[in-house]
């Protein structure tokens with residue numbers, strides 16, 4: 087295993103889900119800028135191809151794979167393609183996720199509950215299930231995307247909040263399972279980040295954005311690159327003693 091103490095990931099391979107947009111795209115680009123080969127995986131083929139082109143423009147090596155994280159067959163095929171192309175897996179960023187339709191708990195349709203938990207929680211479990219055997223070969227790191235909704239309740243968002251809280255429990259338990267085997271597993275908990283998902287959440291209006299920004303002590307939304315920087319750091323040897331941590335990156339939103 088080459089060292090990455092200085093954040094140099096030359097020779098390393100990073101697998102990123104939800105890479106067609108927002109936080110996943112920014113993180114895929116951040117890994118590429120550090121010299122890693124990147125596998126971008128997303129259900130959205132067009133955006134995923136665009137991310138791959140952006141990495142190629144940086145001079146990076148990348149493959150784009152269509153992958154619905156709720157389908158074990160897709161996840162297995164995407165990881166097989168990773169090994170076939172690059173021969174190894176060092177880092178996985180399990181980030182694909184979707185927002186919930188705003189509804190009080192008793193008004194959440196059963197199908198909506200299942201959709202949210204299936205993508206946001208079970209999808210991450212499936213990814214880890216098939217990534218870990220590959221990471222065990224030489225060690226590595228996993229980062230899962232939880233949310234501020236992983237550490238506080240959100241009115242009108244019980245399904246999303248339950249999935250994101252669950253994701254922190256999953257991360258902590260998996261971290262314990264593999265800490266002695268050279269795999270570190272952590273989570274990031276973003277606050278309001280300016281992505282296509284946030285555009286849907288705010289309705290894309292000035293008023294909607296202002297309402298969200300009013301909840302941020304720092305007075306602005308976060309940028310996807312600010313989450314990407316934390317993910318890349320969590321995968322580096324500088325974070326070698328960081329295990330099972332849920333890192334909140336939210337401009338102070340959840341400490342109020």
Ligand code: NAP
Nearest residue numbers: 104106107108109129130154155182183233278279281283
């Ligand atoms: P985004 O802009 O919507 O990007 C998410 C990507 O994941 C999209 O390309 C989406 O494709 C894809 N995706 C959806 N379902 C998938 C599936 N089943 N399999 C594979 N890919 C799938 O969202 P984002 O804001 O970057 O969010 C990324 C992660 O951060 C999510 O887990 C989200 O919950 C979390 N998060 C975001 C914020 C925020 O403020 N933005 C805050 C806290 C946590 P489609 O567009 O085709 O659905």
